[in-house]
Amino acid sequence: xxxxxxxxxxxxxxxxxxxxxxxxxxxxxxxxxxxxxxxxxxxxxxxxxxxxxxxxxxxxxxxxxxxxxxxxxxxxxxxxxxxxxxxxxxxxxxxxxxxxxxxxxxxxxxxxxxxxxxxxxxxxxxxxxxxxxxxxxxxxxxxxxxxxxxxxxxxxxxxxxxxxxxxxxxxxxxxxxxxxxxxxxxxxxxxxxxxxxxxxxxxxxxxxxxxxxxxxxxxxxxxxxxxxxxxxxxxxxxx
Amino acid sequence: xxxxxxxxxxxxxxxxxxxxxxxxxxxxxxxxxxxxxxxxxxxxxxxxxxxxxxxxxxxxxxxxxxxxxxxxxxxxxxxxxxxxxxxxxxxxxxxxxxxxxxxxxxxxxxxxxxxxxxxxxxxxxxxxxxxxxxxxxxxxxxxxxxxxxxxxxxxxxxxxxxxxxxxxxxxxxxxxxxxxxxxxxxxxxxxxxxxxxxxxxxxxxxxxxxxxxxxxxxxxxxxxxxxxxxxxxxxxxxx
DNA sequence: CTTGACGAGTGTACGCCGTACACCTACCGT
DNA sequence: ACGGTAGGTGTACGGCGTACACTCGTCAAG
Numbered sequence: 001x002x003x004x005x006x007x008x009x010x011x012x013x014x015x016x017x018x019x020x021x022x023x024x025x026x027x028x029x030x031x032x033x034x035x036x037x038x039x040x041x042x043x044x045x046x047x048x049x050x051x052x053x054x055x056x057x058x059x060x061x062x063x064x065x066x067x068x069x070x071x072x073x074x075x076x077x078x079x080x081x082x083x084x085x086x087x088x089x090x091x092x093x094x095x096x097x098x099x100x101x102x103x104x105x106x107x108x109x110x111x112x113x114x115x116x117x118x119x120x121x122x123x124x125x126x127x128x129x130x131x132x133x134x135x136x137x138x139x140x141x142x143x144x145x146x147x148x149x150x151x152x153x154x155x156x157x158x159x160x161x162x163x164x165x166x167x168x169x170x171x172x173x174x175x176x177x178x179x180x181x182x183x184x185x186x187x188x189x190x191x192x193x194x195x196x197x198x199x200x201x202x203x204x205x206x207x208x209x210x211x212x213x214x215x216x217x218x219x220x221x222x223x224x225x226x227x228x229x230x231x232x233x234x235x236x237x238x239x
Numbered sequence: 240x241x242x243x244x245x246x247x248x249x250x251x252x253x254x255x256x257x258x259x260x261x262x263x264x265x266x267x268x269x270x271x272x273x274x275x276x277x278x279x280x281x282x283x284x285x286x287x288x289x290x291x292x293x294x295x296x297x298x299x300x301x302x303x304x305x306x307x308x309x310x311x312x313x314x315x316x317x318x319x320x321x322x323x324x325x326x327x328x329x330x331x332x333x334x335x336x337x338x339x340x341x342x343x344x345x346x347x348x349x350x351x352x353x354x355x356x357x358x359x360x361x362x363x364x365x366x367x368x369x370x371x372x373x374x375x376x377x378x379x380x381x382x383x384x385x386x387x388x389x390x391x392x393x394x395x396x397x398x399x400x401x402x403x404x405x406x407x408x409x410x411x412x413x414x415x416x417x418x419x420x421x422x423x424x425x426x427x428x429x430x431x432x433x434x435x436x437x438x439x440x441x442x443x444x445x446x447x448x449x450x451x452x453x454x455x456x457x458x459x460x461x462x463x464x465x466x467x468x469x470x471x472x473x474x475x476x477x478x
Numbered sequence: 479c480t481t482g483a484c485g486a487g488t489g490t491a492c493g494c495c496g497t498a499c500a501c502c503t504a505c506c507g508t
Numbered sequence: 509a510c511g512g513t514a515g516g517t518g519t520a521c522g523g524c525g526t527a528c529a530c531t532c533g534t535c536a537a538g
Contacts, residue, residue: 035494035495035496036495036496036497037494037495037496047496047497048497048498048499051497051498056496056497057495057496057497
Protein backbone atom coordinates (compact mmCIF):
# COMPACT_ATOMS: atom_id res chain seq x y z
CA UNK A 1 0.00 0.00 0.00
CA UNK A 2 2.86 2.39 -0.52
CA UNK A 3 3.22 2.38 -4.24
CA UNK A 4 2.09 4.93 -6.82
CA UNK A 5 0.10 7.67 -5.08
CA UNK A 6 0.58 7.08 -1.39
CA UNK A 7 -2.20 7.55 1.10
CA UNK A 8 -0.93 11.03 2.08
CA UNK A 9 2.12 11.84 -0.02
CA UNK A 10 2.66 15.20 1.74
CA UNK A 11 1.46 17.56 -0.95
CA UNK A 12 3.99 20.25 -1.71
CA UNK A 13 3.10 23.73 -0.62
CA UNK A 14 3.03 26.66 -3.00
CA UNK A 15 2.62 30.34 -2.46
CA UNK A 16 -0.92 30.02 -3.68
CA UNK A 17 -1.95 27.22 -1.35
CA UNK A 18 -0.40 29.11 1.54
CA UNK A 19 -2.27 32.28 0.68
CA UNK A 20 -5.57 30.51 0.22
CA UNK A 21 -5.20 28.64 3.48
CA UNK A 22 -4.45 31.95 5.19
CA UNK A 23 -7.57 33.54 3.71
CA UNK A 24 -9.68 30.60 4.82
CA UNK A 25 -8.23 30.71 8.30
CA UNK A 26 -8.81 34.44 8.65
CA UNK A 27 -12.33 34.04 7.31
CA UNK A 28 -13.17 31.42 9.87
CA UNK A 29 -11.46 32.62 13.03
CA UNK A 30 -10.68 36.26 12.42
CA UNK A 31 -7.45 37.95 11.54
CA UNK A 32 -6.27 38.06 15.13
CA UNK A 33 -6.06 34.29 15.23
CA UNK A 34 -4.01 34.11 12.06
CA UNK A 35 -0.40 33.59 13.05
CA UNK A 36 2.40 32.01 11.14
CA UNK A 37 2.24 29.21 13.64
CA UNK A 38 -1.49 28.57 13.40
CA UNK A 39 -1.33 28.77 9.63
CA UNK A 40 1.52 26.30 9.53
CA UNK A 41 -0.47 23.98 11.73
CA UNK A 42 -3.51 23.82 9.47
CA UNK A 43 -1.15 23.17 6.58
CA UNK A 44 0.44 20.32 8.52
CA UNK A 45 3.83 21.91 8.36
CA UNK A 46 6.35 23.55 10.65
CA UNK A 47 6.09 27.38 10.90
CA UNK A 48 9.38 28.10 9.19
CA UNK A 49 8.28 26.17 6.12
CA UNK A 50 6.01 29.07 5.22
CA UNK A 51 8.97 31.33 4.75
CA UNK A 52 9.91 29.44 1.66
CA UNK A 53 6.73 30.82 0.05
CA UNK A 54 6.20 34.22 1.62
CA UNK A 55 8.90 36.66 2.62
CA UNK A 56 7.37 37.46 5.99
CA UNK A 57 4.00 38.09 7.56
CA UNK A 58 3.45 41.42 5.82
CA UNK A 59 4.06 39.73 2.52
CA UNK A 60 1.53 37.11 3.54
CA UNK A 61 -1.07 39.79 4.24
CA UNK A 62 -0.37 41.53 0.95
CA UNK A 63 -0.74 38.22 -0.79
CA UNK A 64 -4.05 37.57 0.91
CA UNK A 65 -5.37 40.89 -0.31
CA UNK A 66 -4.16 40.05 -3.75
CA UNK A 67 -6.13 36.83 -3.64
CA UNK A 68 -9.39 38.44 -2.65
CA UNK A 69 -9.09 41.38 -5.00
CA UNK A 70 -9.23 38.71 -7.66
CA UNK A 71 -12.69 37.79 -6.45
CA UNK A 72 -14.13 41.13 -7.50
CA UNK A 73 -16.23 40.78 -10.64
CA UNK A 74 -14.84 42.25 -13.85
CA UNK A 75 -16.67 45.26 -15.20
CA UNK A 76 -19.91 44.46 -16.99
CA UNK A 77 -20.49 45.46 -20.59
CA UNK A 78 -22.63 48.50 -20.30
CA UNK A 79 -22.76 51.88 -21.95
CA UNK A 80 -23.80 53.81 -18.84
CA UNK A 81 -20.78 54.69 -16.70
CA UNK A 82 -22.90 54.94 -13.63
CA UNK A 83 -24.18 51.40 -13.77
CA UNK A 84 -20.76 50.02 -14.52
CA UNK A 85 -19.17 51.75 -11.57
CA UNK A 86 -22.04 51.00 -9.27
CA UNK A 87 -21.99 47.29 -9.96
CA UNK A 88 -18.26 47.06 -9.59
CA UNK A 89 -18.26 48.84 -6.27
CA UNK A 90 -21.06 46.67 -4.99
CA UNK A 91 -19.14 43.62 -6.08
CA UNK A 92 -16.09 44.85 -4.20
CA UNK A 93 -18.25 45.39 -1.18
CA UNK A 94 -19.56 41.85 -1.37
CA UNK A 95 -16.00 40.61 -1.34
CA UNK A 96 -15.13 42.73 1.66
CA UNK A 97 -18.12 41.37 3.52
CA UNK A 98 -17.15 37.84 2.68
CA UNK A 99 -13.73 38.51 4.17
CA UNK A 100 -14.40 40.65 7.19
CA UNK A 101 -10.75 40.97 8.10
CA UNK A 102 -9.88 42.59 4.77
CA UNK A 103 -10.97 46.11 5.64
CA UNK A 104 -8.74 46.13 8.68
CA UNK A 105 -5.79 44.76 6.76
CA UNK A 106 -6.27 47.18 3.87
CA UNK A 107 -6.09 50.06 6.29
CA UNK A 108 -2.70 48.91 7.53
CA UNK A 109 -1.10 48.41 4.19
CA UNK A 110 -0.08 50.44 1.15
CA UNK A 111 -0.50 47.45 -1.06
CA UNK A 112 0.71 48.20 -4.60
CA UNK A 113 0.71 44.47 -5.22
CA UNK A 114 0.16 43.32 -8.82
CA UNK A 115 -3.45 42.28 -8.28
CA UNK A 116 -4.36 45.52 -6.61
CA UNK A 117 -2.65 47.52 -9.31
CA UNK A 118 -4.45 45.56 -12.00
CA UNK A 119 -7.78 46.17 -10.33
CA UNK A 120 -7.03 49.85 -9.91
CA UNK A 121 -6.03 50.10 -13.51
CA UNK A 122 -9.20 48.44 -14.64
CA UNK A 123 -11.24 50.66 -12.36
CA UNK A 124 -9.70 53.82 -13.72
CA UNK A 125 -10.30 52.44 -17.18
CA UNK A 126 -14.03 52.30 -16.54
CA UNK A 127 -14.05 56.07 -16.29
CA UNK A 128 -11.55 56.94 -18.98
CA UNK A 129 -13.15 54.66 -21.54
CA UNK A 130 -16.46 56.36 -20.98
CA UNK A 131 -15.23 59.82 -21.62
CA UNK A 132 -14.21 61.07 -18.21
CA UNK A 133 -11.23 63.42 -18.39
CA UNK A 134 -8.11 62.18 -16.65
CA UNK A 135 -8.23 65.07 -14.28
CA UNK A 136 -11.72 64.39 -13.00
CA UNK A 137 -11.08 60.67 -12.89
CA UNK A 138 -8.19 61.24 -10.57
CA UNK A 139 -10.26 63.12 -8.05
CA UNK A 140 -13.12 60.72 -8.37
CA UNK A 141 -10.87 57.81 -7.58
CA UNK A 142 -9.78 59.52 -4.42
CA UNK A 143 -13.35 60.31 -3.51
CA UNK A 144 -14.59 56.79 -4.07
CA UNK A 145 -11.51 55.12 -2.69
CA UNK A 146 -12.14 55.10 0.99
CA UNK A 147 -15.52 53.79 2.03
CA UNK A 148 -16.21 52.16 -1.23
CA UNK A 149 -12.91 50.52 -1.71
CA UNK A 150 -13.10 51.27 -5.36
CA UNK A 151 -9.38 50.98 -4.92
CA UNK A 152 -6.82 51.22 -2.26
CA UNK A 153 -6.77 54.87 -1.45
CA UNK A 154 -3.20 55.59 -0.42
CA UNK A 155 -1.84 54.67 -3.80
CA UNK A 156 0.02 57.85 -4.54
CA UNK A 157 0.05 59.80 -1.36
CA UNK A 158 1.57 60.12 2.06
CA UNK A 159 5.31 59.97 1.47
CA UNK A 160 6.07 59.53 5.16
CA UNK A 161 3.19 57.67 6.73
CA UNK A 162 5.72 55.70 8.69
CA UNK A 163 8.45 58.10 9.76
CA UNK A 164 11.18 55.53 9.30
CA UNK A 165 10.73 53.88 5.92
CA UNK A 166 10.05 57.05 3.97
CA UNK A 167 13.03 56.65 1.70
CA UNK A 168 12.38 52.98 1.02
CA UNK A 169 10.37 53.31 -2.18
CA UNK A 170 11.94 56.65 -3.01
CA UNK A 171 12.60 56.85 -6.74
CA UNK A 172 11.23 54.04 -8.88
CA UNK A 173 13.95 53.17 -11.34
CA UNK A 174 13.46 53.59 -15.06
CA UNK A 175 12.90 49.90 -15.73
CA UNK A 176 10.17 49.55 -13.13
CA UNK A 177 8.53 52.63 -14.58
CA UNK A 178 8.46 51.15 -18.02
CA UNK A 179 6.95 47.95 -16.65
CA UNK A 180 4.22 50.06 -15.03
CA UNK A 181 3.56 51.92 -18.21
CA UNK A 182 2.91 48.74 -20.10
CA UNK A 183 0.94 46.84 -17.57
CA UNK A 184 -1.01 49.62 -15.90
CA UNK A 185 -1.42 52.35 -18.47
CA UNK A 186 -4.45 53.92 -16.86
CA UNK A 187 -2.82 54.18 -13.48
CA UNK A 188 0.08 55.84 -15.14
CA UNK A 189 -2.00 58.36 -17.04
CA UNK A 190 -3.76 59.45 -13.89
CA UNK A 191 -0.55 59.56 -11.91
CA UNK A 192 1.11 61.68 -14.59
CA UNK A 193 -1.78 64.09 -14.70
CA UNK A 194 -1.49 64.78 -11.02
CA UNK A 195 1.92 66.26 -11.60
CA UNK A 196 2.03 69.91 -12.48
CA UNK A 197 5.24 70.25 -14.40
CA UNK A 198 7.63 67.77 -15.97
CA UNK A 199 7.01 64.10 -16.54
CA UNK A 200 8.14 62.69 -13.24
CA UNK A 201 5.60 60.64 -11.29
CA UNK A 202 6.33 62.73 -8.22
CA UNK A 203 4.15 64.01 -5.46
CA UNK A 204 1.82 66.25 -7.36
CA UNK A 205 -1.31 65.21 -5.52
CA UNK A 206 -2.79 67.65 -3.04
CA UNK A 207 -4.30 65.68 -0.22
CA UNK A 208 -6.32 68.48 1.24
CA UNK A 209 -7.81 69.23 -2.15
CA UNK A 210 -8.84 65.61 -2.64
CA UNK A 211 -10.40 65.51 0.75
CA UNK A 212 -12.46 68.62 0.22
CA UNK A 213 -13.48 67.45 -3.22
CA UNK A 214 -14.94 64.29 -1.76
CA UNK A 215 -16.46 66.11 1.16
CA UNK A 216 -18.23 68.56 -1.10
CA UNK A 217 -19.53 65.73 -3.22
CA UNK A 218 -21.19 64.31 -0.15
CA UNK A 219 -22.39 67.65 1.17
CA UNK A 220 -23.95 68.47 -2.19
CA UNK A 221 -25.78 65.20 -2.15
CA UNK A 222 -26.92 65.67 1.41
CA UNK A 223 -28.17 69.16 0.68
CA UNK A 224 -30.04 67.85 -2.29
CA UNK A 225 -31.76 65.10 -0.31
CA UNK A 226 -32.63 67.53 2.42
CA UNK A 227 -34.05 70.11 0.08
CA UNK A 228 -36.21 67.51 -1.62
CA UNK A 229 -37.63 66.33 1.67
CA UNK A 230 -36.10 62.96 0.99
CA UNK A 231 -37.07 60.15 3.29
CA UNK A 232 -36.11 56.51 3.34
CA UNK A 233 -39.16 54.81 1.91
CA UNK A 234 -38.36 51.49 3.44
CA UNK A 235 -41.52 49.41 3.88
CA UNK A 236 -43.01 49.48 7.35
CA UNK A 237 -43.17 46.03 8.79
CA UNK A 238 -41.08 43.12 7.69
CA UNK A 239 -37.52 42.68 6.39
CA UNK B 240 18.69 67.96 49.88
CA UNK B 241 15.98 65.45 50.57
CA UNK B 242 13.38 67.53 52.38
CA UNK B 243 10.13 69.08 51.15
CA UNK B 244 9.88 68.61 47.43
CA UNK B 245 12.68 66.27 46.51
CA UNK B 246 14.66 66.64 43.33
CA UNK B 247 12.54 63.98 41.58
CA UNK B 248 9.82 62.90 43.95
CA UNK B 249 8.51 60.27 41.53
CA UNK B 250 5.30 61.92 40.33
CA UNK B 251 2.33 59.64 40.69
CA UNK B 252 0.84 58.34 37.48
CA UNK B 253 -2.78 58.82 36.57
CA UNK B 254 -4.89 57.45 33.77
CA UNK B 255 -4.63 60.78 32.08
CA UNK B 256 -0.85 61.06 32.20
CA UNK B 257 -0.59 57.50 30.92
CA UNK B 258 -2.92 58.20 28.01
CA UNK B 259 -1.19 61.43 27.08
CA UNK B 260 2.21 59.83 27.19
CA UNK B 261 0.91 57.05 24.96
CA UNK B 262 -0.44 59.56 22.45
CA UNK B 263 2.86 61.42 22.44
CA UNK B 264 4.78 58.21 21.95
CA UNK B 265 2.58 57.05 19.10
CA UNK B 266 2.79 60.49 17.50
CA UNK B 267 6.55 60.42 17.57
CA UNK B 268 7.46 56.84 16.72
CA UNK B 269 4.33 55.35 15.21
CA UNK B 270 1.77 53.04 16.69
CA UNK B 271 3.85 49.95 15.99
CA UNK B 272 6.46 51.11 18.45
CA UNK B 273 3.94 51.70 21.20
CA UNK B 274 4.09 48.77 23.56
CA UNK B 275 3.19 48.54 27.20
CA UNK B 276 6.86 48.12 27.83
CA UNK B 277 8.07 51.10 25.81
CA UNK B 278 5.34 53.26 27.28
CA UNK B 279 6.31 52.21 30.79
CA UNK B 280 9.87 53.08 30.04
CA UNK B 281 9.21 56.66 28.97
CA UNK B 282 7.14 57.04 32.12
CA UNK B 283 10.04 55.74 34.20
CA UNK B 284 8.01 52.90 35.54
CA UNK B 285 7.80 49.13 35.31
CA UNK B 286 5.37 47.78 32.65
CA UNK B 287 2.90 46.29 35.10
CA UNK B 288 2.46 49.64 36.79
CA UNK B 289 0.37 50.76 33.82
CA UNK B 290 -2.24 48.17 34.60
CA UNK B 291 -3.22 50.14 37.65
CA UNK B 292 -4.51 52.82 35.28
CA UNK B 293 -5.69 51.00 32.17
CA UNK B 294 -7.37 47.62 32.05
CA UNK B 295 -5.25 46.32 29.18
CA UNK B 296 -3.80 47.47 25.89
CA UNK B 297 -7.16 47.73 24.16
CA UNK B 298 -8.37 49.95 26.91
CA UNK B 299 -5.26 52.04 26.44
CA UNK B 300 -6.00 52.44 22.74
CA UNK B 301 -9.61 53.36 23.42
CA UNK B 302 -8.40 55.90 25.92
CA UNK B 303 -5.99 57.39 23.42
CA UNK B 304 -8.80 57.87 20.93
CA UNK B 305 -10.85 59.46 23.63
CA UNK B 306 -8.06 61.92 24.26
CA UNK B 307 -7.71 63.00 20.67
CA UNK B 308 -11.43 63.18 19.95
CA UNK B 309 -11.35 65.88 22.59
CA UNK B 310 -9.07 67.88 20.31
CA UNK B 311 -11.74 68.32 17.66
CA UNK B 312 -13.13 71.82 17.70
CA UNK B 313 -16.68 72.31 18.99
CA UNK B 314 -19.25 73.31 16.38
CA UNK B 315 -19.15 76.95 15.38
CA UNK B 316 -22.14 79.24 15.76
CA UNK B 317 -23.56 79.41 12.32
CA UNK B 318 -26.99 79.24 10.81
CA UNK B 319 -25.96 77.37 7.67
CA UNK B 320 -25.84 73.62 8.34
CA UNK B 321 -23.40 73.12 5.55
CA UNK B 322 -20.73 75.38 6.92
CA UNK B 323 -21.11 73.98 10.40
CA UNK B 324 -20.67 70.42 9.24
CA UNK B 325 -17.92 71.26 6.86
CA UNK B 326 -15.82 73.02 9.46
CA UNK B 327 -16.29 70.29 11.99
CA UNK B 328 -15.27 67.58 9.57
CA UNK B 329 -12.22 69.52 8.53
CA UNK B 330 -11.31 69.98 12.16
CA UNK B 331 -11.60 66.25 12.72
CA UNK B 332 -9.41 65.72 9.73
CA UNK B 333 -6.79 68.04 11.13
CA UNK B 334 -6.75 65.99 14.31
CA UNK B 335 -6.37 62.76 12.39
CA UNK B 336 -3.46 64.20 10.50
CA UNK B 337 -1.81 65.34 13.68
CA UNK B 338 -2.09 61.79 14.98
CA UNK B 339 -1.36 59.60 12.02
CA UNK B 340 -1.87 56.38 13.94
CA UNK B 341 -5.44 57.24 14.82
CA UNK B 342 -7.02 56.18 11.53
CA UNK B 343 -5.52 52.75 11.85
CA UNK B 344 -6.59 52.38 15.44
CA UNK B 345 -10.10 53.62 14.76
CA UNK B 346 -10.50 50.95 12.14
CA UNK B 347 -9.68 48.25 14.65
CA UNK B 348 -12.00 49.39 17.35
CA UNK B 349 -15.72 49.80 17.98
CA UNK B 350 -15.04 52.55 20.41
CA UNK B 351 -18.27 53.62 22.18
CA UNK B 352 -16.11 55.35 24.75
CA UNK B 353 -17.59 58.40 26.51
CA UNK B 354 -15.65 60.95 24.52
CA UNK B 355 -16.55 59.37 21.22
CA UNK B 356 -20.18 59.12 22.18
CA UNK B 357 -20.21 62.75 23.25
CA UNK B 358 -18.69 63.79 19.95
CA UNK B 359 -21.15 61.67 18.01
CA UNK B 360 -24.02 63.11 19.96
CA UNK B 361 -22.87 66.62 19.29
CA UNK B 362 -22.37 65.80 15.61
CA UNK B 363 -25.86 64.42 15.24
CA UNK B 364 -27.12 67.48 17.06
CA UNK B 365 -25.69 69.72 14.35
CA UNK B 366 -28.13 68.19 11.90
CA UNK B 367 -31.17 67.81 14.11
CA UNK B 368 -30.94 71.34 15.46
CA UNK B 369 -30.94 72.67 11.92
CA UNK B 370 -34.08 70.93 10.87
CA UNK B 371 -32.86 67.65 9.44
CA UNK B 372 -35.32 64.83 10.08
CA UNK B 373 -34.04 62.04 12.29
CA UNK B 374 -34.40 59.59 9.46
CA UNK B 375 -32.21 61.48 7.01
CA UNK B 376 -29.72 62.34 9.72
CA UNK B 377 -29.23 58.69 10.42
CA UNK B 378 -28.32 57.87 6.85
CA UNK B 379 -26.18 60.93 6.52
CA UNK B 380 -24.17 59.95 9.55
CA UNK B 381 -23.46 56.63 7.99
CA UNK B 382 -22.51 58.25 4.72
CA UNK B 383 -20.17 60.76 6.28
CA UNK B 384 -18.80 58.38 8.86
CA UNK B 385 -16.15 56.54 6.99
CA UNK B 386 -13.73 58.73 5.13
CA UNK B 387 -14.60 61.83 6.95
CA UNK B 388 -14.59 60.44 10.40
CA UNK B 389 -17.54 62.55 11.20
CA UNK B 390 -17.98 59.81 13.73
CA UNK B 391 -16.98 56.29 14.34
CA UNK B 392 -18.92 54.40 11.73
CA UNK B 393 -19.60 51.03 13.30
CA UNK B 394 -21.60 52.53 16.11
CA UNK B 395 -24.72 50.54 15.67
CA UNK B 396 -23.93 47.81 13.23
CA UNK B 397 -22.16 44.54 12.76
CA UNK B 398 -23.36 42.35 15.60
CA UNK B 399 -20.71 39.74 15.00
CA UNK B 400 -17.67 41.44 13.58
CA UNK B 401 -15.55 39.16 15.71
CA UNK B 402 -17.17 35.74 15.68
CA UNK B 403 -16.33 35.04 19.31
CA UNK B 404 -17.36 38.05 21.34
CA UNK B 405 -20.73 38.56 19.70
CA UNK B 406 -22.71 38.03 22.86
CA UNK B 407 -20.44 40.24 24.95
CA UNK B 408 -22.36 43.50 24.71
CA UNK B 409 -25.65 41.70 24.02
CA UNK B 410 -28.47 43.51 25.78
CA UNK B 411 -27.70 46.83 27.42
CA UNK B 412 -29.42 46.82 30.77
CA UNK B 413 -32.14 49.31 31.63
CA UNK B 414 -29.89 51.45 33.80
CA UNK B 415 -27.24 51.87 31.13
CA UNK B 416 -29.97 52.76 28.67
CA UNK B 417 -31.28 55.49 30.91
CA UNK B 418 -27.77 56.86 31.30
CA UNK B 419 -27.49 56.94 27.51
CA UNK B 420 -30.79 58.70 27.18
CA UNK B 421 -29.69 61.51 29.44
CA UNK B 422 -26.18 61.98 28.29
CA UNK B 423 -26.50 61.28 24.60
CA UNK B 424 -30.06 62.16 23.63
CA UNK B 425 -29.31 62.68 19.97
CA UNK B 426 -27.59 59.36 19.58
CA UNK B 427 -30.56 57.76 21.19
CA UNK B 428 -33.11 59.46 18.95
CA UNK B 429 -31.31 58.32 15.85
CA UNK B 430 -30.79 54.83 17.19
CA UNK B 431 -34.47 54.55 18.05
CA UNK B 432 -35.54 55.72 14.64
CA UNK B 433 -33.57 52.98 12.96
CA UNK B 434 -35.78 50.41 14.60
CA UNK B 435 -38.85 49.44 12.71
CA UNK B 436 -41.26 48.34 15.42
CA UNK B 437 -41.22 48.58 19.19
CA UNK B 438 -38.97 50.76 21.33
CA UNK B 439 -36.00 48.47 21.69
CA UNK B 440 -32.66 49.81 20.47
CA UNK B 441 -32.19 46.62 18.46
CA UNK B 442 -30.58 45.97 15.17
CA UNK B 443 -32.89 47.88 12.86
CA UNK B 444 -30.16 49.31 10.65
CA UNK B 445 -29.83 47.93 7.16
CA UNK B 446 -26.20 47.97 6.24
CA UNK B 447 -26.66 47.44 2.56
CA UNK B 448 -29.14 50.29 2.42
CA UNK B 449 -26.73 52.64 4.15
CA UNK B 450 -23.97 51.67 1.79
CA UNK B 451 -26.00 52.27 -1.31
CA UNK B 452 -27.29 55.54 0.08
CA UNK B 453 -23.75 56.80 0.49
CA UNK B 454 -22.68 55.39 -2.85
CA UNK B 455 -25.48 57.12 -4.67
CA UNK B 456 -24.65 60.37 -2.96
CA UNK B 457 -21.19 60.13 -4.43
CA UNK B 458 -22.34 58.95 -7.84
CA UNK B 459 -24.81 61.80 -8.07
CA UNK B 460 -22.07 64.23 -7.29
CA UNK B 461 -19.71 62.65 -9.76
CA UNK B 462 -22.32 62.69 -12.50
CA UNK B 463 -23.00 66.31 -11.77
CA UNK B 464 -19.33 67.31 -12.03
CA UNK B 465 -18.96 65.31 -15.21
CA UNK B 466 -22.03 66.79 -16.84
CA UNK B 467 -20.85 70.29 -16.03
CA UNK B 468 -17.46 69.68 -17.55
CA UNK B 469 -15.93 70.28 -14.17
CA UNK B 470 -12.18 70.55 -14.00
CA UNK B 471 -9.85 71.18 -11.11
CA UNK B 472 -8.93 74.80 -11.58
CA UNK B 473 -5.76 74.53 -9.58
CA UNK B 474 -3.29 77.23 -10.58
CA UNK B 475 -0.60 76.07 -12.94
CA UNK B 476 2.82 76.62 -11.53
CA UNK B 477 3.64 77.15 -7.91
CA UNK B 478 2.31 75.76 -4.57
C1' DC C 479 1.42 57.65 68.36
C1' DT C 480 0.06 53.22 66.70
C1' DT C 481 -2.07 50.54 63.48
C1' DG C 482 -3.97 48.54 59.71
C1' DA C 483 -6.16 48.95 55.22
C1' DC C 484 -5.47 50.32 50.72
C1' DG C 485 -3.74 51.65 46.41
C1' DA C 486 0.41 52.56 43.56
C1' DG C 487 4.41 50.51 41.87
C1' DT C 488 7.47 46.03 41.60
C1' DG C 489 9.36 41.38 40.15
C1' DT C 490 8.93 37.16 38.28
C1' DA C 491 7.17 34.21 35.10
C1' DC C 492 4.30 32.26 31.28
C1' DG C 493 2.82 31.53 26.76
C1' DC C 494 2.35 33.59 22.67
C1' DC C 495 4.44 35.92 18.58
C1' DG C 496 7.68 36.67 14.17
C1' DT C 497 11.69 35.00 12.27
C1' DA C 498 17.21 34.24 11.82
C1' DC C 499 20.12 30.51 10.88
C1' DA C 500 21.90 26.08 10.27
C1' DC C 501 20.51 21.79 8.83
C1' DC C 502 18.48 17.76 6.35
C1' DT C 503 16.62 15.45 2.38
C1' DA C 504 14.05 14.27 -1.86
C1' DC C 505 14.12 15.30 -6.37
C1' DC C 506 16.02 16.89 -10.81
C1' DG C 507 18.84 17.46 -14.98
C1' DT C 508 23.36 16.17 -16.40
C1' DA D 509 25.81 8.21 -10.42
C1' DC D 510 25.93 12.68 -8.70
C1' DG D 511 25.81 17.39 -7.29
C1' DG D 512 22.70 21.36 -6.89
C1' DT D 513 18.77 23.15 -5.29
C1' DA D 514 14.22 23.96 -3.53
C1' DG D 515 11.24 22.69 0.11
C1' DG D 516 10.68 21.30 4.85
C1' DT D 517 12.86 20.97 9.80
C1' DG D 518 14.66 22.21 14.55
C1' DT D 519 16.43 25.18 17.59
C1' DA D 520 16.74 29.48 19.49
C1' DC D 521 16.17 34.51 20.41
C1' DG D 522 14.10 38.66 21.64
C1' DG D 523 9.75 41.04 22.11
C1' DC D 524 5.10 41.11 23.26
C1' DG D 525 0.73 41.31 26.67
C1' DT D 526 -0.36 40.28 31.14
C1' DA D 527 -1.47 36.97 35.50
C1' DC D 528 -0.21 36.84 40.11
C1' DA D 529 1.97 37.59 44.31
C1' DC D 530 4.72 41.01 46.54
C1' DT D 531 6.32 45.52 48.91
C1' DC D 532 5.95 49.87 50.56
C1' DG D 533 4.25 54.68 51.39
C1' DT D 534 0.22 57.18 52.72
C1' DC D 535 -3.39 58.35 55.60
C1' DA D 536 -7.64 57.82 58.65
C1' DA D 537 -9.34 55.84 62.76
C1' DG D 538 -8.43 54.33 67.32
